[in-house]
Amino acid sequence: MRRLSPLLRQPLLPRTPPSGARLAGWPSIRAQWLSSTSSRPCSCSDPQPDRPQAQSSTPADYRALGASQDLFTTSVYSPGSPLFLPNGTHIVNKLITFLRTQYLQYGFREVLTPTIYKRPLWEVSGHWQNYKDDMYEVRGRGASGDTEGEMGEDESYGLKPMNCPGHCLLFKSQTHSYRELPIRYADFSPLHRNEVSGSLSGLTRVRRFHQDDGHIFCRPQQIKGEIASALGFVDLVMSTFGLGPYRLVLSTRPEKDFIGSLELWNSAETQLREALDNTGREWAMNEGDGAFYGPKIDIQLQDQAGKYHQLSTIQLDMNLPQRFGLEYQVAEGEEDYNPETPGKATPVMIHRANFGSLERFLALLIEQYAGRWPFWLSPRQGIVLTVNQDEAVVQQAHEAAAKISGFRALQPGQTEAAPQPLSSVDSTFLIDVDTSSQSLSKKIQRAKQMKYNLIFILGPKDVAASRITVDITGQLQSQPERNVPKLQELLTQRLGDQALKNPRAVPLPVDDVHDLLVQLERRFV
Structure with a gap:
């Protein structure tokens, strides 16, 4: 046991989101959590040369706290891939177990998917054309010119940067009736993204990470209910971990280069607006900033300095279901029945996550709690x-x-009978x-x-x-x-x-x- 210095903790400053329906006057949005205080740059943020360095006592950043509590370390042999010590692994497992238990209530079924796929899959999904530089390409056996081996071994593969193509394969592997939808998959598989080495930072910008990834395949008329459920899930997580305030931002259809009919876009955006209205929370509109394949809702968390930063996203997707030829059976007379494709319809896909990256969420909690973990998460109970x-x-x-x-x-040298198995409950x-x-x-x-x-x-x-x-x-x-x-x-x-x-x-x-x-x-x- 090591002797450690006491660490200060600082409570979150309560702030109220500004009124108004536009995002223009709000603080700039970051793609990652920045846990800054009003007197120092955040430990996970980009450098801010314009802000003078304060000499006053401030809470230690998550890297110092992580070291003092034996949570994680890094290695030059695997840049951007944190190694979790037993204490850190205990917390990560608690976070995953918490979500697995909630998935039972929210109708998600956990799945396991491969880490590596052949290049043709990424071409179908569009990642090879648009995301290849951020992916790890792996060559199969025979890439050096060796002709021995089975046919197809000398091929290009890619480590997955996201789970959605694999979940599309799962959906397509079975026949689905409209009565079965929505179908919800959850996945904690490790993901890999070939980030530029200069951008790597602790737990917040990494090359290997885990997401509490979830994908929902639903009928177009089910979008509102699924979004409402996803927003309720977000609120449950925020309240359980004592996080907030947070705000919601709706990004709508871009002016051009979007896929899908205007009718489907308008219906989807209307259902998203109604779901947001029903939360009772203030939300903002970011017009024209949606992805080309669907509108989205960003969940932005307020830090100790009062600034808002991206935590996770609920994203509608009308692109991947079309690319993978996903379909479900629908009866004539149903709202989503299309005479042009009798008996078949294409589902809408919803990407959602509460933690986003588990590594980044852990960095957030380390600083938020300043080493004073609640008992149920604590590695030193x-x-x-x-x-x-x-x-x-x-x-x-x-x-x-x-x-x-x-x-x-069990103690070293113990010769007694082996212990009886413990139940997971x-x-x-x-x-x-x-x-x-x-x-x-x-x-x-x-x-x-x-x-x-x-x-x-x-x-x-x-x-x-x-x-x-x-x-x-x-x-x-x-x-x-x-x-x-x-x-x-x-x-x-x-x-x-x-x-x-x-x-x-x-x-x-x-x-x-x-x-x-x-x-x-x-x-x-």
């Missing part, structure tokens, strides 16, 4: 500290850690143990510097009483700040009023602690 090194105390410390964490880890927690000879005060100081949410203290009196003393001050300081009332209510219900009066020393029966942690996790605090 709790630690058991012993008052002394008495054998009974040390043994009970390991027993307590096993009960609190929900599992008993069993609640388990990361609880460390410090039985070193240092004084208790130094152990507590180090645990606080490492920002453990809960510090459990065990001495001879605790062993005799089958209890443990808990310091909950770290959890009370965790982010987001709006979680504090929920946390205080839970602690009062479970521990009584005295817990908040003396949060540094709350006595608890050891057998009751695990259930308390389960409640913390279920309430996302």
